[in-house]
Amino acid sequence: MDKLRQKHLQKWLRAQQAPIQKLMRTNIALATLSALILVAQTYFLAMLLDKLIMQNVSRNELIPYFLGLIICFTLRAVILWAREKIGFEAGRQLRNHIRQKILDKIHLVGPAIINQKPAGSWASIMLEQVENLHNFYARFLPQQSLSVIVPIVILIAVFPLNWAAALILMVTAPLIPLFMILVGIAAADSSQKNMDTLARLSAQFLDRLRGLETLRLFNRSFEQTQHIEKTTEHFRETTMDVLKLAFLSSAVLEFFTSISIALMAVYFGFSYLGQIEFGTYSTPLTLFIGFFCLILAPEFYQPLRDLGAYYHDRAAGIGAADAIVDFLETDYLTTQQNERTISLESAVEIRAENLVVLSPQGVPLTQPLNFHIPSNHNVALVGQSGAGKTSLINAILGFLPYQGSLKINGQELSESNLAEWRKHIAWVGQNPLLLQGTIKENLLLGNIQANDEEIDRALTRSQAKEFTDKLGLNYEIKDGGMGISVGQAQRLAIARALLRKGNLLLLDEPTASLDAQSENLVLQALNEMSCYQTTLMITHRIEDLKQCDHIFVMRQGEIIQCGEFAQLQREEGFFAELLTQRQQDIQ
Known part of the structure; x- marks a missing residue:
């Protein structure tokens, strides 16, 4: 997948978030509040350590700080729970929104386009590929904003205390997104290949399953089993490629984060030993300042590390969106919907x-x-x-x-x-579609409001009553119309058309x-x-x-x-x- 295509898909994915803007903003606002509480929590913890170790303050005087810590921990836990709920709801609403758009387009283009692809491919688009968009909206997009907001909040807290520590954070921070982007470019290609392979596998498996009787009659089951096994192995390999890139990106991010935190620890260590004398605004470097900056250092990189972990969700979302966008944006000539109603008081001419x-x-x-x-x-x-x-x-x-x-x-x-x-319009085709369910449920597809008297009359006129009386209207028809003969299915289709009362x-x-x-x-x-x-x-x-x-x-x-x-x-x-x-x- 070329870069222009990736940019187009990412732009399309972002444009779909209009229905959940309020949820997204609420999620980001709660995360920002959590970052502010984190700074307060770190302040209480650093003050406790400084007063206990350096100032030997009595424990009774530290009770407010302990209470502050407990309150901060509780508030952050509640906010985290609320963000998870909001993120899930945002992803759910977006999946429903995109599935509705696909269904609307399917309804618009009609069977002429639908029959050009196997049923398994459409099932893959509607289920697996839309499902893979969930984390893009539930995790990646909010985290992208937080990866900017949270570090800025921490820098604002650290800079007045020690500009050197803040400078270390600022210089090392860009390394993480840089390598994250490099790994993510390859991850998007792998995810798109994985989605394509899954769509082919779904289509092939469903088609072979439907034609199992024919394959066995012609003694070709073994060859088709080998073909599915080969496709499955290919899907396993593409899945492992995606996971390999995901783990690689995590390892790279952890490496640079550890180096950055170690660099700050070295700075404070040499500062306390008197070997470094800059960054303190000509004021004494207290234990409080050191603890405060060192405790916040991992939290400064955490949003970037989370973004790196969720960057795989971005790649998976772009890969899954490829087939969806291709279908939704392809211009098909269709009959346009209008509001004028055809006069059908009599039969059709x-x-x-x-x-x-x-x-x-x-x-x-x-x-x-x-x-x-x-x-x-x-x-x-x-x-x-x-x-x-x-x-x-x-x-x-x-x-x-x-x-x-x-x-x-x-x-x-x-x-x-x-x-x-x-x-x-009443329709009776060459191979009528009977869904898995009872005979009555299939008949009611013609007219959901039909009563028992109308159903009985339709069955009589369609010559189907002779076998429905024996089987009963609650007789269960299996998937694909199994359980009744072709002639019986055809007469049920006629009864359904009679219930339709079409002109x-x-x-x-x-x-x-x-x-x-x-x-x-x-x-x-x-x-x-x-x-x-x-x-x-x-x-x-x-x-x-x-x-x-x-x-x-x-x-x-x-x-x-x-x-x-x-x-x-x-x-x-x-x-x-x-x-x-x-x-x-x-x-």
Whole structure:
């Protein structure tokens, strides 16, 4: 990672702290108060030692100093506890804030972008990489301010007593951040590589886990296990590189801190022996001054040492932010959100004029399309893979941008409130998503407010009631839809779409993975559904096409034929070729 990229990422990380400015300022204010109490605590301790050793003062006269020490220790402990709580809360709020920004961007770009990365990579960004930002805000940023404030407070306390001791602190202090920066440059690179390796490992492991059945059937489990083992070993090596640099930076800081403190101890030692006679403003060098300066010397470097220890958190934060910022700052063409609501008092009517669907990168995915879908019509969209059918569906859903005109009930879709528009769409895909949970919980995804009567009616119309009565609505579906058959899952998806009560029904190969019996049941349910709203279906099956009012035939991103099934069947053209090929496949 080059320096310009690191600077940009650090600038972005700092810009995100706006929601927690009050917490950060409170943390720094408490730390500054703790530094002032430390000076008072050191004063009490140095006075106690001076009076006990040099002045032989009675112990009764020292009681106020002991009480002062106890109060100072207690106050600093309370402040430390409060700072830890505030730091954790600041990190928690920032993680939630950044996760919300990622989720908002994911929601904005839609599935067209999400499907370009494995699910494990998104999980890594949302979980591990955002989690690695916590210490940057909870520890590093407050400590960066304290590494300036606390030494200044101590210098102000030391300088009036002995300028030579203060000068030693001032001269040796810059050595620590200098070497800290040198080590930190390499640490940021190592952290970024570590995050990249973790993202790849997460994606590969999740994908292999999902495809375990296929891998075992083709006897490739051992090779994939070796591949994961190799990636895991690489992740271990990058993690150890990060830790090595972290320990190296700590060792360097401890070394220079020890030398600096030793230098001050040597100065006071020779001063008490009468070998050095400067730095005291021509006043006697008392034991109080020596103890006061020597006790504060480690505390002078402690904020810098803590900053060095937390400098690894900065490197980890920059490394973790790389993928996050890359996603958040990449400009994708998206459909813009507007406040205008589409009038949907009746079924949906769709009209397209010179419609060109675009990818998020701005690449045309279709030729200019012109078509009209009347309300309450059942329309099929057919064509070979790559013809542009799914791109058109994604444009209607509002997931892909477009050029030209796409009007829903006479209103331009790009000028409409897409969130409201999607509430009126019912969707049944080729591989319906069923989440881990009960059958009822999955059905309520269509309409969270549906009552038992509505659920029962939807199950009956979707031909799913026959098996839900046996299993029960509280039957637990495992992750990935395990526990029910593909046909049962498809009928549950139809029941969920029925509960949606949408004005537009979109179907993407709803019978592609079904056996003949399940297919007939699903088609029967879909026929009933299509009577109540406008239906647009992607399909290859002849059986699905005969029931449609209209058929659009697509090839290479262009609608080349349209009409009823009987009409297109008689015409010579691409549709007739598709029918012939389909009949040969069936035979």
